[in-house]
Every structure is written in structure tokens, then in C-alpha cells.
Amino acid sequence: xxxxxxxxxxxxxxxxxxxxxxxxxxxxxxxxxxxxxxxxxxxxxxxxxxxxxxxxxxxxxxxxxxxxxxxxxxxxxxxxxxxxxxxxxxxxxxxxxxxxxxxxxxxxxxxxxxxxxxxxxxxxxxxxxxxxxxxxxxxxxxxxxxxxxxxxxxxxxxxxxxxxxxxxxxxxxxxxxxxxxxxxxxxxxxxxxxxxxxxxxxxxxxxxxxxxxxxxxxxxxxxxxxxxxxxxxxxxxxxxxxxxxxxxxxxxxxxxxxxxxxxxxxxxxxxxxxxxxxxxxxxxxxxxxxxxxxxxxxxxxxxxxxxxxxxxxxxxxxxxxxxxxxxxxxxxxxxxxxxxxxxxxxxxxxxx
Amino acid sequence: xxxxxxxxxxxxxxxxxxxxxxxxxxxxxxxxxxxxxxxxxxxxxxxxxxxxxxxxxxxxxxxxxxxxxxxxxxxxxxxxxxxxxxxxxxxxxxxxxxxxxxxxxxxxxxxxxxxxxxxxxxxxxxxxxxxxxxxxxxxxxxxxxxxxxxxxxxxxxxxxxxxxxxxxxxxxxxxxxxxxxxxxxxxxxxxxxxxxxxxxxxxxxxxxxxxxxxxxxxxxxxxxxxxxxxxxxxxxxxxxxxxxxxxxxxxxxxxxxxxxxxxxxxxxxxxxxxxxxxxxxxxxxxxxxxxxxxxxxxxxxxxxxxxxxxxxxxxxxxxxxxxxxxxx
Numbered sequence: 156x157x158x159x160x161x162x163x164x165x166x167x168x169x170x171x172x173x174x175x176x177x178x179x180x181x182x183x184x185x186x187x188x189x190x191x192x193x194x195x196x197x198x199x200x201x202x203x204x205x206x207x208x209x210x211x212x213x214x215x216x217x218x219x220x221x222x223x224x225x226x227x228x229x230x231x232x233x234x235x236x237x238x239x240x241x242x243x244x245x246x247x248x249x250x251x252x253x254x255x256x257x258x259x260x261x262x263x264x265x266x267x268x269x270x271x272x273x274x275x276x277x278x279x280x281x282x283x284x285x286x287x288x289x290x291x292x293x294x295x296x297x298x299x300x301x302x303x304x305x306x307x308x309x310x311x312x313x314x315x316x317x318x319x320x321x322x323x324x325x326x327x328x329x330x331x332x333x334x335x336x337x338x339x340x341x342x343x344x345x346x347x348x349x350x351x352x353x354x355x356x357x358x359x360x361x362x363x364x365x366x367x368x369x370x371x372x373x374x375x376x377x378x379x380x381x382x383x384x385x386x387x388x389x390x391x392x393x394x395x396x397x398x399x400x401x402x403x404x405x406x407x408x409x410x411x412x413x414x415x416x417x418x419x420x421x422x423x424x425x426x427x428x429x430x431x432x433x434x435x436x437x438x439x440x441x442x443x444x445x446x447x448x449x450x451x452x453x454x455x456x457x458x459x460x461x462x463x464x465x466x467x468x469x470x471x472x473x474x475x476x477x478x479x480x481x482x483x484x485x486x487x488x489x490x491x492x493x494x495x496x497x498x499x500x501x502x503x504x505x506x507x
Numbered sequence: 508x509x510x511x512x513x514x515x516x517x518x519x520x521x522x523x524x525x526x527x528x529x530x531x532x533x534x535x536x537x538x539x540x541x542x543x544x545x546x547x548x549x550x551x552x553x554x555x556x557x558x559x560x561x562x563x564x565x566x567x568x569x570x571x572x573x574x575x576x577x578x579x580x581x582x583x584x585x586x587x588x589x590x591x592x593x594x595x596x597x598x599x600x601x602x603x604x605x606x607x608x609x610x611x612x613x614x615x616x617x618x619x620x621x622x623x624x625x626x627x628x629x630x631x632x633x634x635x636x637x638x639x640x641x642x643x644x645x646x647x648x649x650x651x652x653x654x655x656x657x658x659x660x661x662x663x664x665x666x667x668x669x670x671x672x673x674x675x676x677x678x679x680x681x682x683x684x685x686x687x688x689x690x691x692x693x694x695x696x697x698x699x700x701x702x703x704x705x706x707x708x709x710x711x712x713x714x715x716x717x718x719x720x721x722x723x724x725x726x727x728x729x730x731x732x733x734x735x736x737x738x739x740x741x742x743x744x745x746x747x748x749x750x751x752x753x754x755x756x757x758x759x760x761x762x763x764x765x766x767x768x769x770x771x772x773x774x775x776x777x778x779x780x781x782x783x784x785x786x787x788x789x790x791x792x793x794x795x796x797x798x799x800x801x802x803x804x805x806x807x808x809x810x811x812x813x814x815x816x817x818x819x820x821x822x823x824x825x826x827x828x829x830x831x832x833x834x835x
Contacts, residue, residue, distance in 0.1 A: 369724070371724075404654075404655075405748075408750055408751035420713065499823065
């Protein structure tokens with residue numbers, strides 16, 4: 156069957172990150188038809204959806220089945236709250252739509268398995284949104300796969316966001332962050348990015364994890380028992396040693412977005428890659444403390460991901476991060492969190 | 508001026524001699540080695556006297572000229588030479604590791620205390636200028652409570668022919684004892700508490716040590732000793748509750764344009780670190796106080812290094828106890 160000239164896209168909720176559906180705007184191979192969601196979604200979610208629809212210049216139509224019937228989309232873009240990811244993605248796959256989904260893949264392995272099963276049964280493509288199209292990550296991937304550093308032996312990723320998340324631990328100031336902004340845990344939610352780097356750069360999965368987690372910075376994280384920093388040691392395929400440091404480490408901890416860095420050691424060489432680079436530093440008067448001094452020179456990261464999706468849809472090949480790969484990342488995060496609770500390494504579960 | 512004898516004129520000896528030459532607090536009097544050429548070469552370069560032979564013969568022939576001994580020999584001889592120097596009433600600066608085991612190191616520490624001489628161990632990372640700034644920021648409260656320490660240290664392949672002592676874990680102590688005591692001591696220094704958990708993964712020239720602490724803090728330290736080219740790489744990030752400090756080569760690389768392409772050049776901090784370390788040793792002797800890196804510090808680092816070695820060998824996590832560790 157020939158590929159359509161333009162794939163029709165339906166955005167299913169924009170509760171979290173509008174940049175995922177917005178990456179499809181004005182793309183020559185995609186046409187965003189509308190925004191839809193479950194009518195039962197929270198009021199603030201409907202407001203986000205209306206805003207996205209306005210930004211895209213398309214209608215917002217609560218009621219997913221009706222929207223699918225009306226627009227006959229090829230692709231669903233799901234960026235709801237994480238708790239609804241699996242329900243919406245499975246529903247889209249069962250309707251025969253390819254799925255592009257925001258992170259984290261789902262809160263539980265069972266939810267991930269449901270997505271994998273639905274996607275594979277329907278024979279549709281699934282892309283878990285990621286940061287692997289950053290130029291530095293692409294370059295690392297190419298260098299490693301070209302054999303520039305020999306056989307990979309270790310990979311270490313530092314992934315620190317210099318962002319605040321409410322009132323600091325130990326402070327009695329009133330909390331101003333709304334509940335809808337609260338993280339379920341930094342490793343839990345953001346762990347996909349560094350783990351996806353590892354998957355992309357080396358093409359290897361983690362087998363066993365040892366993790367440590369702590370609510371070190373923010374009062375709400377401590378109250379809710381979720382981590383804002385974590386360290387993970389990984390035993391990977393082919394005996395490769397992996398590690399990951401992740402944290403939402405507070406606004407004053409870095410002048411820019413934070414250290415996002417990858418160290419790869421090979422048998423004949425090594426790489427140190429900073430994900431945000433190259434970047435341009437811009438210094439002005441009146442810059443607020445939370446404003447980043449450095450600006451990335453690459454503005455095509457999201458668009459590049461969509462370009463790669465086109466190829467997967469046209470050829471029936473794999474996306475940049477498939478449902479199975481996403482499921483394995485969630486399982487790796489789960490093993491690290493279980494390890495942190497148990498104080499011993501835990502196996503990364505494989506699908507039964 | 509503290510009068511020094513340097514025992515072991517192999518690798519690191521030139522850096523130590525240069526540090527002594529630059530110091531106003533100490534002077535290298537004797538360069539000793541069991542190999543005449545090594546002793547002679549270093550003595551000439553350092554304008555010191557050469558001595559060929561062991562410590563006993565050195566002290567016999569140069570007794571009046573030596574107040575303190577720097578032990579820079581292969582790891583498996585550190586403890587014995589240190590004990591001999593202590594028994595002769597000399598202050599001792601010992602290259603790390605102090606000994607191949609924590610128990611043996613503790614014996615050296617105990618003997619030094621009994622003899623009333625100063626014992627210092629060369630955990631040089633504490634003296635590297637970048638790390639000094641990180642520690643200073645932490646001590647001043649600028650970073651708040653330490654939460655995460657992340658470090659990477661890459662070295663060129665161990666020099667020397669296969670079969671040399673560094674290639675023999677029975678003589679070097681293996682990667683955990685030979686190299687990672689640096690990282691472990693650094694973590695003890697910066698986090699400021701003893702870890703409760705140690706989880707390690709190792710290959711012949713790769714090591715990763717993961718430390719967990721009662722306070723919730725954590726440290727993840729990587730060491731690679733098989734880098735085929737270059738002069739090494741170092742990176743440290745210390746994340747605290749109020750701020751963070753970063754000390755690393757990746758931010759501080761200089762570029763030199765040579766031929767058709769730019770090349771990275773790293774400004775070496777090691778020389779000033781070694782000198783600061785030697786000055787601290789001399790000051791501790793002069794002031795009659797414990798050096799900032801004590802025998803007890805070295806024993807603590809070796810206890811954790813032993814737990815790390817057991818963890819990497821077993822694939823289990825070492826849970827530290829007061830006297831040792833339990834694998835689980």
C-alpha cells in the first residue's frame with residue numbers, strides 16, 4: 156500500500172507538553188486535523204487542549220471516537236497526564252492509528268505491556284517521544300556505530316535539570332506549585348531520556364540495576380515520598396557497565412538548563428558529549444535568575460524526530476524509540492527504584 | 508625546612524621531587540632506590556644525594572639528614588617501609604594505598620600514633636586546586652547539604668611491561684585498592700560521612716563504585732585505566748541542597764591549533780596538588796599536629812575499597828557494618 160501524501164494527525168490531549176503535537180504543525184508530510192480528549196478529563200486539561208487547538212488552528216472536539224470517525228487520522232499524538240497514557244494509546248492503536256506518545260510511557264509495567272500488545276496486534280508504529288535527535292546525541296551514535304572508539308565498554312549519563320520544584324526542604328514558606336505540576340519522581344518521569352540515550356548510542360539494554368534515590372531538595376517531594384535525585388548502576392548487555400545520575404537539582408545549581416552529559420568508554424577511545432552543545436551564550440541586563448544564559452543553536456530537534464517518524468511510517472520500519480524499547484526503559488527505572496528500596500541490585504524484567 | 512628522603516624513584520618520583528624543590532617548607536636530601544640508575548637520575552635532577560639500597564641502609568648512612576620519609580614504592584611494600592621508617596622515628600608520607608588491606612593499614616596507623624610521628628597518606632585528589640575550591644564552597648555552606656557526588660577519572664593504560672607490579676592485583680591490590688581509594692577518600696571528604704552501602708562493578712581496567720549514605724546522599728564514581736591515548740580526564744560534580752559545584756576538564760579544555768586541526772590541551776593541576784600535599788605534610792610536622800589526610804582516613808578508605816572489591820566480585824551489594832561489611 157502506498158504512503159499517503161500527508162498523514163492526518165489527531166492530538167489526543169495536551170495536558171503535559173504541547174511541543175509534542177506542535178512538532179507536527181506545518182510539517183509537509185503531516186496535517187493536524189484536530190485536538191480531542193475524553194470528555195471526562197479534568198477542567199484544566201480541557202483548557203490546555205483548547206489552547207493547543209488554537210495554536211494549531213484546528214478545532215477542539217472532546218469525544219475521541221467521534222473525532223476519529225470525523226477526521227480518519229493516521230496518527231494519534233498522546234500527551235495527556237501519565238496516568239492516562241496507556242488508556243489513550245491503546246484506544247488509538249485499537250482504532251488502527253499509529254501512536255506518538257509523550258513520556259513517561261506509563262506508570263506501570265502492566266500498562267506498558269498493554270500498549271506493546273495493542274500496538275503489535277494492530278500492526279501500527281509507536282514512537283515514545285525522546286531527546287535522541289539532539290545533534291550531540293546523533294553524533295555520539297554515529298561515532299560509536301562507525302567504530303571510532305572501538306567496542307563500547309561503559310556508558311555514563313549525567314542528567315541534571317537546574318529547575319526548582321516548589322519550596323525547599325526544611326522551609327516553612329507556603330507552597331505555590333499547583334498539584335498538576337508535581338512530579339511523580341525525577342527518575343520515574345525523566346529517566347526515559349538518559350536511558351533512551353544509552354539505548355540509542357549503544358543499542359544495548361540494561362539487565363540489572365542498583366539504585367539510590369532521595370528527596371533531597373523539595374518539600375513536596377519529601378512529603379509525597381518521590382525522588383528528586385537518583386543514581387543508578389547498570390549491568391548491560393555484552394558486559395557493558397552503565398550508570399546514570401539524574402536530578403531536579405534546583406535553580407541555582409547551574410547557570411543554564413543543567414549538566415546533560417554522556418561519557419562513553421570504548422576499547423580504543425572515549426567520548427565526552429554534552430547534550431546541549433553547541434550553544435550560544437547571551438548575556439543581558441534584567442535577566443531573571445531562572446532565565447537561561449545559553450541558547451541552543453539547534454532548533455530542529457523535535458522536527459527531526461518527526462522526520463524520522465515519516466520514514467518509519469512510509470517503510471513500516473522501527474521508530475526511534477519503539478513500544479518494546481520504551482517498555483524496557485520503564486522496566487529499568489522500575490528495577491532501579493525497587494533496588495533503592497531493597498538495598499540490593501534488581502533484575503530488569505522482560506516481557507513474559 | 509623539613510629534610511626528606513624519597514624512597515622509590517620510579518613513577519611519580521619526579522613530581523614529588525619537583526614539589527619539594529618548589530616548597531619553602533621542605534627539601535629533598537636523599538633519593539633512594541634499589542636500582543642505581545633510578546636513584547642517580549632523580550638525585551641529579553633534584554640536586555639531592557643518591558642512595559642505592561633499602562630504607563635501613565639509607566638511614567644508617569644518612570641518619571642526620573632525614574627527618575621524614577616519602578614512600579613511593581610499589582603498593583605491596585608501602586606498609587613495611589612505612590613501619591620501618593616509623594620504627595626509626597621518622598615522619599612518613601606514604602603514597603596511596605597505605606597498605607594492601609585495611610587491617611595492615613590500621614597497624615601502620617597504630618604504630619605511628621605510638622611512636623608520636625606524623626603519618627600522612629597521599630590521597631592527592633584532596634589537594635587538586637579544583638577540588639580544593641569545591642570543598643571550600645561546601646565548607647562555607649554555599650552548597651548546602653551534599654546530596655550527590657559524581658566523578659569520572661580516566662587514566663592512560665598503566666605503563667610498564669605486562670607483568671609489572673601494577674598489572675598484578677596481588678601486588679597492586681587491584682583497581683579498588685590501587686585507584687578507587689582516591690575516589691572513596693574523596694567521597695568521605697566531600698560527603699562528610701561514612702557510607703552504608705557499596706555497590707561496585709569492575710572489569711580489568713574499568714571500575715564503577717556506587718555509595719549510599721544514611722543521610723540520603725549518594726556518590727557514583729567511575730575509574731578507567733585503559734585509555735589508549737591522551738593524558739587522562741577528570742570530572743567532578745557535587746550537587747548540594749542549595750547549589751552545585753562542577754570541576755572538570757570538559758569545561759576547562761584549552762585549544763591549540765597545530766597543523767591542520769585544533770587539539771585539546773588540558774592545563775595540568777597535578778603539580779600544584781602534589782606541592783600542596785607536600786607542604787601540608789611539612790606543616791603538620793612543624794606544627795606537631797595530625798595531617799589533614801591521616802592514617803585513620805586511609806584506613807577508612809581501604810575498608811570501603813575492600814567492600815567494593817567484594818561487591819564487584821560477587822555481584823552483590825556490600826552493606827557496611829562497624830567492623831566490616833555484609834554482602835546481600
